[in-house]
Amino acid sequence: MRSDTVTKGKQQAPHRSLMNALGMTKEEMERPLVGIVSSYNEIVPGHMNLDKIVNAVKQGVAMAGGTPIVFPAIAVCDGIAMGHIGMKYSLVTRDLIADSTEAMALAHQFDALVMVPNCDKNVPGLLMAAARINIPTIFVSGGPMLAGRVGGAKRSLSSIFEAVGANAAGTLSDEGLLEFENKVCPTCGSCSGMYTANSMNCLTEVLGMGLRGNGTIPAVYSERIRLAKHAGMKVMELWEKNICPRDIMTEKAVLNALTVDMALGCSTNSMLHLPAIAHEIGMDFEIDFANGISERTPNLCHLAPAGPTHMEDLNEAGGVYAVMNELNKLGLLHTDCMTVTGKTVGENIKDAVNLNPEVIRPVENPYSKTGGLAVLKGNLAPDGSVVKRSAVVPEMQVHEGPARVFDCEEDAIEAIKGGKIVAGDVVVIRYEGPKGGPGMREMLNPTSAIAGMGLGSSVALITDGRFSGASRGASIGHVSPEAAVGGPIALVEEGDIIRINIPEYRLELDVSEEELARRKEQWKPRSPKVKTGYLARYAALVTSGNRGAILEVPGTGK
Numbered sequence: 001m002r003s004d005t006v007t008k009g010k011q012q013a014p015h016r017s018l019m020n021a022l023g024m025t026k027e028e029m030e031r032p033l034v035g036i037v038s039s040y041n042e043i044v045p046g047h048m049n050l051d052k053i054v055n056a057v058k059q060g061v062a063m064a065g066g067t068p069i070v071f072p073a074i075a076v077c078d079g080i081a082m083g084h085i086g087m088k089y090s091l092v093t094r095d096l097i098a099d100s101t102e103a104m105a106l107a108h109q110f111d112a113l114v115m116v117p118n119c120d121k122n123v124p125g126l127l128m129a130a131a132r133i134n135i136p137t138i139f140v141s142g143g144p145m146l147a148g149r150v151g152g153a154k155r156s157l158s159s160i161f162e163a164v165g166a167n168a169a170g171t172l173s174d175e176g177l178l179e180f181e182n183k184v185c186p187t188c189g190s191c192s193g194m195y196t197a198n199s200m201n202c203l204t205e206v207l208g209m210g211l212r213g214n215g216t217i218p219a220v221y222s223e224r225i226r227l228a229k230h231a232g233m234k235v236m237e238l239w240e241k242n243i244c245p246r247d248i249m250t251e252k253a254v255l256n257a258l259t260v261d262m263a264l265g266c267s268t269n270s271m272l273h274l275p276a277i278a279h280e281i282g283m284d285f286e287i288d289f290a291n292g293i294s295e296r297t298p299n300l301c302h303l304a305p306a307g308p309t310h311m312e313d314l315n316e317a318g319g320v321y322a323v324m325n326e327l328n329k330l331g332l333l334h335t336d337c338m339t340v341t342g343k344t345v346g347e348n349i350k351d352a353v354n355l356n357p358e359v360i361r362p363v364e365n366p367y368s369k370t371g372g373l374a375v376l377k378g379n380l381a382p383d384g385s386v387v388k389r390s391a392v393v394p395e396m397q398v399h400e401g402p403a404r405v406f407d408c409e410e411d412a413i414e415a416i417k418g419g420k421i422v423a424g425d426v427v428v429i430r431y432e433g434p435k436g437g438p439g440m441r442e443m444l445n446p447t448s449a450i451a452g453m454g455l456g457s458s459v460a461l462i463t464d465g466r467f468s469g470a471s472r473g474a475s476i477g478h479v480s481p482e483a484a485v486g487g488p489i490a491l492v493e494e495g496d497i498i499r500i501n502i503p504e505y506r507l508e509l510d511v512s513e514e515e516l517a518r519r520k521e522q523w524k525p526r527s528p529k530v531k532t533g534y535l536a537r538y539a540a541l542v543t544s545g546n547r548g549a550i551l552e553v554p555g556t557g558k
């Protein structure tokens, strides 16, 4: 066993004495040591129940003959971090979570791992760590929040952000806003739409790293406790068979995840996290892969913010496996991939029935023939940009309008709320990229203000930052290269015409090559917004959005 390094032999007497200090018995030391990575804390609603999940995992591991040992991972609530300096500290935690888990797992020589994440950065951060450490590992998340009820309709986090915009526009009273505030987040769990956390928890199931229901069983259901116990038992089976993450998260599994992403209508952040996970398994991942997959994959789900359904509805309808089974009818999945069930994808999904054709449209009757995401390229984004096209109204799929340029999120918000943005405008928010932000903030306040003020069908937003899964509208993010490194987005001037053509995957600035070359000559890099601490170190190492904002070892290109 890997843990023999710390438990067996005379040289290990000091190690065993320290384990004695933990209260660990000889019998416990002789069993496989299973690290349980707990993302529990008291500030993230999606994580406040993870102590219960972790306890259930411990019981499962112990029942199956392992010794469970808990250690922590940090976690940020993107909702609470939204719209201020806190959001610069969100994406950057993904890599802290991956790196710190690598450090803990290898420092203590665990035999296997159970990852217990839930919200936006913990799921991808721990998937990256799992691929990197590559010892038998299973995931069990905390589960989604139930939807709230406002005026008889199911509502969630995107509606409260948009309610703020409606209130600013005078179409929603202060009492109305307060009602949203009090009702949209009724339980613990990851916010109830197909936002980033739930996107990544569902894709964990597709990647084969979580058991059935990992993405959709609500946080407050006792079924989730049972799922956690099963995950604890299952990791011991994976250990016995030595099935490791890189046997499961193969290139084909990543392509399956991208495919199901298209059908579910996942968050644009999946297009940062999948390339980063792919990087950990040594896969070359060009983001425009996504378009080929998007072309042939129908969009089957319109969960919030794209439509009125929520994670609890997807769960009732049969969950992720039912969506996969639909896609399998078109032969779109690699069914031979191994999973943590010890079975292949094909074996896992064969009996999954779609129980609600309104929540999961059958492949014969999709919301659209093409998938949820698209990658746009052109002279404004030579290395690519990402849009959730399933959340863009038909009249904005092709749009042309004057650039309204802002060098940070706060300035854009002020202009939108101050009524300075009008129908037709293309709002450009730059110097918010991975290096420039630093930390590539989510622009949920600007997109919600646009939607809430009734401009969602006439105004587009382009940024080298990123979006929340709760953002909707013609919101094009991850524009690469970013402004801070002199990407063309830095050269846009107020009033330049920008052309967006989603069906043709184009994003163009209507300025001649000569003029752009002239502007480039004059462009000078700005002094970094943050000069000390983790953000400064992060900015020095981070790559661009199209590469998943991975951290590169300087000089290696890796």
Ligand SMILES: CC(C)(O)[C@@H](O)C(=O)O
Binding pocket: 077, 078, 079, 120, 157, 191, 195, 196, 197, 267, 269, 442, 467, 468, 469, 470
């Ligand atoms: C706050 C949210 C909903 O988690 C957002 O940050 C997202 O990415 O979906």
Ligand SMILES: [Mg+2]
Binding pocket: 078, 120, 196, 269, 442, 467, 468, 469
């Ligand atoms: Mg987020």
